[in-house]
Amino acid sequence: MLPTMGSASAADPQRLTVDLAASEGPVTLGANGALYGLGDDGVPSDAALEPLKITSISQKPEGGAQHPNGDALSVSKSFFRNGGGEINVMMQDIYAKWPYEDLGIDDYLPKVDKITKQIAADPNSDRFVYIPFNEPDFIWYKLNLTDQAAYEVERDRFFAHWKTVYHRIRAIDPDAVIAGPNETGYYPRFLRDFLTFAQRENVLPQIMTWHELSSGSLRDFQGHYDNYRALERELGIGPLKINIDEYANRRDLSVPGQLVQWVSMFERNKVYANMAYWDAAGNLSGQVVRSNIPNGGWWFFRWYAGMTGDTVQVTPPQPNAIDTLQGLASLDASRRQAQVLLGGSAGDSDVVVRNVPRSVFGRTVTATVAEAAWSGYEGQHAAPQVLTRTKLKVADDGTVTVPLRGMSKMSAYRIVLTPGGSGTPSPATVPWSASYEAEDAAITAGQVYTQGTVSNANGYAASGTKDVGSLNQAASKVDFTVSVPKDGTYDLAILYGNQSGGPATQKLSVDGGDPVPVSYPSTENWTYRAKKDVGIRLTAGSHVVTLAKGDAEVTLDRIGLTARTGAPSASYEATLADISGRPSYDYSSSNGVGTGSLVLRTGDKAVFDVYAPRDGYFTVVSRASAPVKLRLHGETVTAAPGQPLRLYLVAGNNRVAMTAGHASVRSLDVSGNGSTTGTLAYEAASATLSGGAELVDSAHASGGSYIGSLGNSPSSTAEFTVNAPKSGRYLLVVQYAHNERRDNGHAYNTDIMSRTADITVDSGAPTRATFKNTWSWDDYWTQGVPVDLKKGSNTVTFGNATGWAPNIDRIELGRVVGQLAH
Structure with missing residues (x-):
């Protein structure tokens, strides 16, 4: 059963209270990071990465032996071009074994020098954070011993090494940002000693780090945080920035109802936090399917990234309790929006929003409720279903109550409050x-x-x-x-x-x-x-x-x-899009779908995250007062108000940018099943192969064969001849497979590899595309690459001079802007 605005069940609903008058400070978005969240440049894709506005990630040093990919400098280009914040470099991941082989500090110091020189030479060196030790309380040192004398011996050995490594880093990179001590958990005895020592010796970290990995952290973190801040005050230190650079466990990752519990406590305390690395690199700790497809966890973090203004106080039914209803909320008076994210408990709940400012919202609000459900770690999730859209009166005491009924424990829910204006919102249509x-x-x-x-x-x-x-x-x-x-x-x-x-x-x-x-x-x-x-x-x-x-x-x-009520469809509301420039928000009418209108003028831009269940053509309609321009896959097209366009979308997330001279926009509406009518398709057998590339029979390939042994030499190529009906921008969709792995012997991570291919159209410059591991040599995924074709014959050539390319099953090409059927 889905939440409705109906009556409560026999049991009294839980109550989660939001106080819009109790600001906690600007939204930090600190809790959206991941350890080994990026595997390679392009894994995850730009379209999956950019919308989440990630503030920090943790990766290994370049050439580190701990895992086969996820090198900090290699993934930094992808991270920074997609608006990423800072990269924590886990310096000890230079070692191959887990726990790290202890070859002594004299073995480690030359490695520290090499890592620091590499980072210091990078143009973005100021955006890297050095983490010299990882979980030192049980790796190389024993910092949790109950015997005080034995503990002090280990403690002092660590302190000496910390000071030595700290000075080695600063000698090479004087402006280095250093984080630590990075224990497995929160240990106040050691932290008191560490801070006292580091302050006395002038080797304080600029960022305080520790890990919160057990379910008990949902109960205990607030106490840890409060204890730490009190310790700082007592010692006259800081306050230092905090990064909980590993948090949560396998059962939490990908599960919106679990994630909201973690994120709410970190955001409330304005700390940064990175999800742990339990499985494979490159999927943002279980939030991205393949390279570009959202799951329920991804949508939760997309909601989190959409919070603006200040966070405000949330009082859950049971604060600091494991697996209970928790939430976070924000108020942006300039956008005239309040948002509440909640979840973690089944059953019924009343969300009571207090001190709704009449100067911002007026006497009524439109409450829009949506659900991000659990779809699995690798299960695709369409744009979250809007469950209810209702106009509510603000009570005389400034309170609005939004009832949710039949909540799922594994789901997260978003409530958006906007001014009610005139008219009546269209009720949400929720299929059985x-x-x-x-x-x-x-x-x-x-x-x-x-x-x-x-x-x-x-x-x-x-x-x-x-x-x-x-x-x-x-x-x-x-x-x-x-x-x-x-x-x-x-x-x-x-x-x-x-x-x-x-x-x-x-x-x-x-x-x-x-x-x-x-x-x-x-x-x-x-x-x-x-x-x-x-x-x-x-x-x-x-x-x-x-x-x-x-x-x-x-x-x-x-x-x-x-x-099934027809072809899949979704309405992406303009007032909830990512914006740049200075668009204005118009809530004078709440008629129809949408939380109001976004008014775009020259210099303004709105970006919509549009989900497609598969590669193909979809119908896109702009609900705007005037023509707007849409940009997708590097192509720009004019969209007339209410008139359909046929656009090619790739499976998963598509970033559609909208600009206008002056237009009031309610939504971007997308529907369809991903038609391939009008696309060009070529099986592996149609390619001309050279230099060792070969056609291999396979019952699992779409045409009965695939191109294997491609690459690893400049002469090994596969060339397709493509006949384009018109010149323009096309999406080249490559159906591929590969299952290359390098077992580094880690206790629990699955060390999959990506492969790359250089794609060249005619005599143009090659485009390098990254292809994530498909878990099996016989499972075929798709990867979309924009290319420009001329009318008539074109050659599309695949190769990789220095490494193996993936096995290629077939290719398909569709013009980004397709022809509407008559």
């Missing part, structure tokens, strides 16, 4: 949906496993904390009893895991009918959840939906059914 847990279904030859509980916080998240695995027998199946309200087509969403080594199938049947195969792409492991979407026709009433073993084992977590 229901979900069914695999562990509650009838299971044959399978086993229920418990995942991601507080007592097993480093386990992967699962819906309802359980899933069904070991479905590896011929008779293995799960029978779900479902009930739907009417005849029609339903979208079946299957949360699954597939560690079988390649695409795996199950047999889907309804009421014992003829089975049809469902194919599941590979995932990192059995519990690293992805989502498969399938359409099925059902008649009104009860049915048994069966998923039985096919050619390999698949783990099942949950299925969801949603009534």
Whole structure:
């Protein structure tokens, strides 16, 4: 059941209170960082990275042996061009082993010199932070010993090494920003000693760091923070900037309802924080699917990045408690917007917003409520569903109450309050949906496993904390009893895991009918959840939906059914877009969809994050008072008010920029299934190969073969001849696979590699594209690259002179601005 504006259930709703008059200071956006969040330049994509406005990330030094990618200088170009803040360099990740091999301080110091020289020579050296030691309380030193005398010996050894390394860094980079001590947790005895020593010896870090990794941190962090600030005051230090440079556990990452609990406490205290690195580099700690596709966690952080103005005080039902309803809120008086992000608990809640300023909002507000659901670590999530859009009267005491009913524990919710103005907002249209847990279904030859509980916080998240695995027998199946309200087509969403080594199938049947195969792409492991979407026709009433073993084992977590009401569509509200320049906000009318209008003038720009379920053409309509210009994939097109455009979108997120001479814009509306009508497609067999590149037969490739052994030599190329009907900007979509890995022997990280290819059109300059690992040599993903083609024959050549390119299955090209059907 989805939250509605209806009456409460029998139990009293929880109450979360927001006080718009109690400012906590400007929104910091400090809690959106990640350790090894970037894997390579382009992983994640610019379109996935830029919208999140990330303030800090942590990466290894250039050439570090801890992992095969994620080098700080290599990813810095991507990070900085997408508006990133600062990069923490984990200097000890120069070592290969975990815990780091202890070869003595004399072995470490030349490495410190080399790392510092590299960073100091970078044009953006002022945006790097040196972290000389990582978790020194248990790596190289024993700083948590209960025996005081033994502790002091270890402590003093660390202090001597800290001072030595600190001076080595400063000798090379006098303006270096140094962070530490970077313990595994918060240890007040050691911190008191460390700060006393560092102050006396003039080797204080400029940024204080420690880790908060257990579920208990949701309860204890506020006490840690308060204790630390009191310690600073007592010693006459700081206040120093704080970066909790590793936070959260596997069960938290990708889960909006978990993430809101962490982010709210960090933002409230204005500290910076980076999510931990438990799995593979390059997905922002589990928030990005493949390279460019949002999951539910990504949308939560996109909401967080959209908060402006000041944060304001939020009082949850149970402050500083594990796995409970928590939230954060902001007020931007200049934009006349208040936002509340909340989640972490199931059931009903009343969000009570106090001290709503009449001078900003007037006597009524429009309350827009949306949900970012959990879709798995690798499960795609469309633009969050708007659940309700309602005009509410501000009470005489300045209070507005927004009721949410039937909340999901794993979801996060956003409430946006804007002035009500005249008219009536269009009610949100929410299709019927229901979900069914695999562990509650009838299971044959399978086993229920418990995942991601507080007592097993480093386990992967699962819906309802359980899933069904070991479905590896011929008779293995799960029978779900479902009930739907009417005849029609339903979208079946299957949360699954597939560690079988390649695409795996199950047999889907309804009421014992003829089975049809469902194919599941590979995932990192059995519990690293992805989502498969399938359409099925059902008649009104009860049915048994069966998923039985096919050619390999698949783990099942949950299925969801949603009534299909037409082609997918979303309305992206202009007042919530990213802006530059000085546009104004007009809330005089709340009629229709949208929270008001954004008024663009010359020099202003609004950027919309537009989701596409697949590569292809979609219908885009500007709801504006005058023509606007849209820029997408380097192409600019004029959009007349209310008139459809046919634009090519890549799977996942697309950044669409809007400018105008003078236009009042309510929304950008996008609909469609991703049509490929009018695109150009070429299978691997049509390419001319040279220099060792070869055509390889494969049952999993779309045309029965792929191009392998491509690259690793200047002469190894694949050349496609492309006939373009018109000159202009096209999207080249490459369907590829590769599963190159380098096992660095780390205890728990999966060290996947990316591959690159240089793409050349005719005799032009090559474009380098990065292709993320697809988890299997037989699983094909897509990557979109904008190219310019002339009318008629063009050659598109793939190569890589110094390394292997991915295996290429096929290519497809579509003009960015397509022709509308007549």
